[in-house]
Amino acid sequence: MIDRRLIILTLLAAVCAIAFLTLGLRGNLGFVLTLRATKLAALIEVGIAIAVSTVVFQTVTANRILTPSIMGIDALYLFAQILLVLILGGLAYATLDASLKFAIGIAALMILSCVLILPMLRGRLDMGLMLLAGVVLGVLFRSLHSLIARILDPNDFAVVQGMSYVNFNDVNTGLLALASLMTLCALVLVWRARHILDVVALGRDAAIGLGIDWTKTQVGCLLLVSVLVAVSTALVGPAAFLGLLFVALAERVVQSRRHALLIPAAALIAVIVLVGGQTLFQHALGNSSTLGVVIEFAGGIVFLILLWRGSRR
Amino acid sequence: MIEINGVSLAYDVTNILSDISVTIPKGGVTALIGPNGAGKSSLLALVARLQPLQSGAITMDGLSVASTPGKVLAKKMAILRQDNHLGSRLTVRELVGFGRFPHSRGHLTAEDRKVVDEALMLFDLDDLSGRFLETLSGGQRQRALVAMAYCQDTDYLLLDEPLNNLDMYFARDLMRSLRRIADERGKTIVIVLHDINYAGTFADRILAMRNGRIVADGRPDELITTDMLNTIYGFEIPVTTIDGRPVALPFR
Ligand SMILES: Nc1ncnc2c1ncn2[C@@H]1O[C@H](COP(=O)(O)OP(=O)(O)OP(=O)(O)O)[C@@H](O)[C@H]1O
Ligand SMILES: [Mg+2]
Numbered sequence: 002m003i004d005r006r007l008i009i010l011t012l013l014a015a016v017c018a019i020a021f022l023t024l025g026l027r028g029n030l031g032f033v034l035t036l037r038a039t040k041l042a043a044l045i046e047v048g049i050a051i052a053v054s055t056v057v058f059q060t061v062t063a064n065r066i067l068t069p070s071i072m073g074i075d076a077l078y079l080f081a082q083i084l085l086v087l088i089l090g091g092l093a094y095a096t097l098d099a100s101l102k103f104a105i106g107i108a109a110l111m112i113l114s115c116v117l118i119l120p121m122l123r124g125r126l127d128m129g130l131m132l133l134a135g136v137v138l139g140v141l142f143r144s145l146h147s148l149i150a151r152i153l154d155p156n157d158f159a160v161v162q163g164m165s166y167v168n169f170n171d172v173n174t175g176l177l178a179l180a181s182l183m184t185l186c187a188l189v190l191v192w193r194a195r196h197i198l199d200v201v202a203l204g205r206d207a208a209i210g211l212g213i214d215w216t217k218t219q220v221g222c223l224l225l226v227s228v229l230v231a232v233s234t235a236l237v238g239p240a241a242f243l244g245l246l247f248v249a250l251a252e253r254v255v256q257s258r259r260h261a262l263l264i265p266a267a268a269l270i271a272v273i274v275l276v277g278g279q280t281l282f283q284h285a286l287g288n289s290s291t292l293g294v295v296i297e298f299a300g301g302i303v304f305l306i307l308l309w310r311g312s313r314r
Numbered sequence: 315m316i317e318i319n320g321v322s323l324a325y326d327v328t329n330i331l332s333d334i335s336v337t338i339p340k341g342g343v344t345a346l347i348g349p350n351g352a353g354k355s356s357l358l359a360l361v362a363r364l365q366p367l368q369s370g371a372i373t374m375d376g377l378s379v380a381s382t383p384g385k386v387l388a389k390k391m392a393i394l395r396q397d398n399h400l401g402s403r404l405t406v407r408e409l410v411g412f413g414r415f416p417h418s419r420g421h422l423t424a425e426d427r428k429v430v431d432e433a434l435m436l437f438d439l440d441d442l443s444g445r446f447l448e449t450l451s452g453g454q455r456q457r458a459l460v461a462m463a464y465c466q467d468t469d470y471l472l473l474d475e476p477l478n479n480l481d482m483y484f485a486r487d488l489m490r491s492l493r494r495i496a497d498e499r500g501k502t503i504v505i506v507l508h509d510i511n512y513a514g515t516f517a518d519r520i521l522a523m524r525n526g527r528i529v530a531d532g533r534p535d536e537l538i539t540t541d542m543l544n545t546i547y548g549f550e551i552p553v554t555t556i557d558g559r560p561v562a563l564p565f566r
Contacts, residue, residue: 205364
């Protein structure tokens with residue numbers, strides 16, 4: 002039995018996708034459609050990756066306010082990339098196979114996020130401290146990033162600059178095949194773990210009592226989150242508050258934290274917001290480059306509301 | 315059988331548990347008593363592998379608690395902690411259903427639903443089954459948590475102060491239910507109690523702790539004497555006999 006709300010969300014997402022593909026078609030149909038379909042695939046993938054990584058991350062860190070990006074995980078990815086530019090030089094980096102760069106980025110991210118975030122989970126920092134630590138980490142890696150950017154010579158710098166801001170207009174489609182594969186694998190794993198995630202959400206003691214291997218599960222979840230964040234960051238750049246917006250909306254819609262409902266709902270809402278938003282901006286507002294900013298702004302407001310509500314409890 | 319062998323626990327330099335060795339045979343109700351801070355919850359947490367063992371060994375039917383996979387242990391023992399912060403927004407029925415997780419890994423079968431329904435009945439939760447936990451009173455929530463542990467349907471049930479927040483009616487009701495499942499289904503129940511008279515009435519054996527050690531161990535009639543209670547709690551408690559059972563009267 003499929004939940005009615007999920008069906009409605011699926012329909013909405015489908016409508017957005019069709020509108021995105023077909024509105025204002027002109028010129029060489031075959032060419033334009035291929036172009037749009039590629040971009041659509043990328044947007045869907047990014048949306049799903051951001052939404053799912055946020056749900057999983059919130060569950061393992063036991064809070065509703067943190068997202069991987071707020072904890073600076075995407076900054077880590079960018080940091081790994083610029084480090085690569087520094088080591089190899091801009092030209093070598095630019096000629097390096099995109100998939101290889103991506104793979105290196107993911108590997109670095111997986112290692113770094115385990116090394117940095119696991120101790121925090123182990124020490125059972127409370128939300129405030131986690132948030133603080135995350136912000137500090139994020140700032141640290143962003144500053145290191147810009148520090149290295151300053152050291153780089155201008156040509157090398159141009160190579161990195163392109164990837165430092167979220168931009169849904171200029172999707173890095175070259176990575177699409179590899180990114181799709183990674184996302185799909187991660188999604189299958191997350192979906193298979195949906196009941197385990199429900200138990201994890203009960204908290205450490207209850208989960209162990211019910212037979213969950215806590216450390217292994219935490220590490221596994223963080224690795225999955227790393228892969229998904231790497232995918233979205235590689236495709237469109239860092240997006241701090243998006244995940245929060247998607248998950249908060251999804252929770253409102255399904256009124257539950259059960260992952261079998263929440264994960265698909267969050268993913269569908271992500272697709273609706275990104276694809277629908279992109280369509281709207283492209284055709285109605287005539288300026289699609291600002292979508293990222295607008296959604297981030299909305300996400301930022303959700304973040305503030307959640308913080309405010311949390312602090313009153 | 316739970317075998318606890320030379321278990322010690324220390325945080326920083328303070329000793330919380332000092333070289334505890336005790337065997338709890340299969341079947342029956344064992345009450346764990348002792349003053350606040352004696353180490354009862356710490357001991358139970360170690361048995362339930364919620365804390366890593368620092369020294370010593372604990373086995374359950376020969377399975378080492380430290381090295382046996384969590385999945386296997388979750389079908390052997392269920393634990394109710396003294397305080398529970400549940401992260402999720404759940405209804406009573408959903409919570410109780412989680413007790414079936416070790417058996418069904420999240421896909422509730424008809425059999426699982428039957429067990430859940432039975433638990434809801436047993437702990438008088440059927441009327442509350444659709445309510446969200448945060449809307450319940452303290453005692454109602456406590457009963458839901460006990461029902462979840464019960465649903466795990468394990469040979470061993472470790473309960474840390476399950477009578478917290480329960481009124482007289484439900485406290486007696488819970489103790490009777492526990493006694494019955496111990497007698498009829500051969501479950502082994504280890505229960506932390508502060509009301510010594512509940513321990514005296516329902517337990518087969520009382521283990522008393524103080525300052526991280528076991529200071530007394532015996533049948534209720536051996537333990538509930540003014541002298542023994544003085545060793546355990548450090549003050550004079552009159553004991554009388556009602557219907558052939560010792561009753562402590564620590565009220566004046
Ligand atoms: N995480 C911790 N860090 C430091 N000390 C701790 C920790 N947890 C417990 N203790 C200390 O260990 C001792 C035993 O605590 P425990 O919770 O086992 O007592 P208890 O017998 O269950 O008491 P109560 O009847 O109050 O529940 C106490 O002195 C407590 O202060
Ligand atoms: Mg205690």
